[in-house]
Amino acid sequence: MSTEEKYLNCINCPMGCKIHVTLNADTIITISGNTCPRGEVYARQEIINPQRMLTTTVRIQGGMLQLLPVVSQSTLPKRLIFDCVKVLQGVQIKAPVKMGDVIVHNILNSGVDIIASRDVKEKST
Numbered sequence: 001m002s003t004e005e006k007y008l009n010c011i012n013c014p015m016g017c018k019i020h021v022t023l024n025a026d027t028i029i030t031i032s033g034n035t036c037p038r039g040e041v042y043a044r045q046e047i048i049n050p051q052r053m054l055t056t057t058v059r060i061q062g063g064m065l066q067l068l069p070v071v072s073q074s075t076l077p078k079r080l081i082f083d084c085v086k087v088l089q090g091v092q093i094k095a096p097v098k099m100g101d102v103i104v105h106n107i108l109n110s111g112v113d114i115i116a117s118r119d120v121k122e123k124s125t
């Protein structure tokens, strides 16, 4: 029975506690180094199902910009990020766009929408 160790920096507040996790296979044995319970919750999620925000751009037609910055409305499973980026590389929308507009609904059935993170007006002719 071999025990694995992982070190994580909690990102939930500026204290940035260094959290020490011991694992056996995929089972968490101990979590230490967190100053508050949020650190333990963070460490468990980071080990079992890490999540990330996604920020990128999609192509936009007829706008003042050629690329529209977009963001996931909430975190996505880290394992889906690469495939989400591939989906978004194939997206092209038309201006105008308002910040918060849904660009891709429920991307890869994750339950998370991709939304515009700024306004883009139509290019004047």
Ligand code: SF4
Pocket (backbone or CB within 6 Å): 010, 011, 012, 013, 014, 015, 016, 017, 034, 035, 036, 037, 038, 039, 040
């Ligand atoms: S464990 Fe608590 S105190 Fe430490 S960084 Fe995370 S949220 Fe902040």
